[in-house]
Amino acid sequence: MSSPLGRAKAEAETSREQAYAAAREAHLSAAEGALVRVDDLFAGYLPGVNILNGCDLHCAEGELVGIIGPNGAGKSTLLKSMFGLVNIRSGTVTLRGEEITGNKAHQLVKMGVGYVPQVNNVFPRLTIEENLQMGLYHDPKRFDERFDYVAELFPALGTRRKQRAGSLSGGERQMVAMGRALMPSPSVLLLDEPSAGLSPALQDEVFIRCRQINATGVSIIMVEQNARRCLQICDRGYVLDQGRNAYTASGADLMNDPKVIELYLGTLAKA
Numbered sequence: 001m002s003s004p005l006g007r008a009k010a011e012a013e014t015s016r017e018q019a020y021a022a023a024r025e026a027h028l029s030a031a032e033g034a035l036v037r038v039d040d041l042f043a044g045y046l047p048g049v050n051i052l053n054g055c056d057l058h059c060a061e062g063e064l065v066g067i068i069g070p071n072g073a074g075k076s077t078l079l080k081s082m083f084g085l086v087n088i089r090s091g092t093v094t095l096r097g098e099e100i101t102g103n104k105a106h107q108l109v110k111m112g113v114g115y116v117p118q119v120n121n122v123f124p125r126l127t128i129e130e131n132l133q134m135g136l137y138h139d140p141k142r143f144d145e146r147f148d149y150v151a152e153l154f155p156a157l158g159t160r161r162k163q164r165a166g167s168l169s170g171g172e173r174q175m176v177a178m179g180r181a182l183m184p185s186p187s188v189l190l191l192d193e194p195s196a197g198l199s200p201a202l203q204d205e206v207f208i209r210c211r212q213i214n215a216t217g218v219s220i221i222m223v224e225q226n227a228r229r230c231l232q233i234c235d236r237g238y239v240l241d242q243g244r245n246a247y248t249a250s251g252a253d254l255m256n257d258p259k260v261i262e263l264y265l266g267t268l269a270k271a
């Protein structure tokens with residue numbers, strides 16, 4: 001006879017497996033024709049240790065997709081895998097129907113993928129303008145045109161273009177980092193916790209900017225620790241747990257799903 005604790009653990013495991021299976025089914029029936037899709041991805045840093053354990057995701061043209069989940073679930077690893085920064089063991093990443101699994105970051109930028117890492121995402125010794133130039137190093141002729149687009153989204157970057165990025169506040173740096181990734185006019189932007197470490201007012205501003213960027217036609221896949229806020233603004237969300245999707249639905253449905261609330265929203269940062 002197993003102990004009550006053992007039985008409870010087994011039940012939790014079964015329920016998680018059921019959630020994974022349902023999430024995969026939802027993925028397979030909806031991912032057809034997506035701008036970006038990730039299928040059954042296994043990836044990790046160290047030999048023999050997988051951090052992603054069969055992860056699926058898709059983002060349709062024009063969508064804003066949010067990814068939430070506990071610390072260490074593999075959210076950053078998923079974004080890094082899509083940007084060629086992690087060893088992929090199996091599974092595929094596809095952009096506009098073309099397989100890009102393991103492509104290098106500089107190739108992906110040319111193909112229309114932008115990525116803003118969670119930390120160290122600006123060159124502190126360079127000015128705002130030079131940071132934005134770095135985003136377009138492969139096509140400098142387009143600088144003026146793209147700078148105008150970025151300065152319209154983030155007016156402070158235009159007026160302070162000669163200021164060093166290292167002297168900016170956290171919120172301003174985040175805008176430089178997003179501006180840099182937007183310079184090559186990406187089709188899709190991968191954002192890793194853009195609101196982390198910012199005051200509540202600045203967090204709101206970042207979320208508003210994300211919606212504005214999305215409204216200009218850029219698809220967004222965003223990882224966030226501010227789970228409720230993220231689900232409020234995204235079209236669709238994923239809950240990543242132990243390197244797989246436990247739940248996927250519209251942001252509103254996830255926010256109101258009792259299981260998601262009980263298992264994930266109760267313990268995550270509240271908006």
Ligand SMILES: Nc1ncnc2c1ncn2[C@@H]1O[C@H](COP(=O)(O)OP(=O)(O)O)[C@@H](O)[C@H]1O
Pocket residue numbers: 045046051069070071072073074075076077078
């Ligand atoms: N560079 C690395 N080398 C080895 N392990 C790593 C590295 N980066 C992250 N990990 C491990 O991968 C797991 C998932 O990390 P991460 O993707 O950063 O999670 P999340 O972003 O969901 O908090 C964690 O156990 C973490 O320790």
Ligand SMILES: [Mg+2]
Pocket residue numbers: 075076077118
């Ligand atoms: Mg992370």
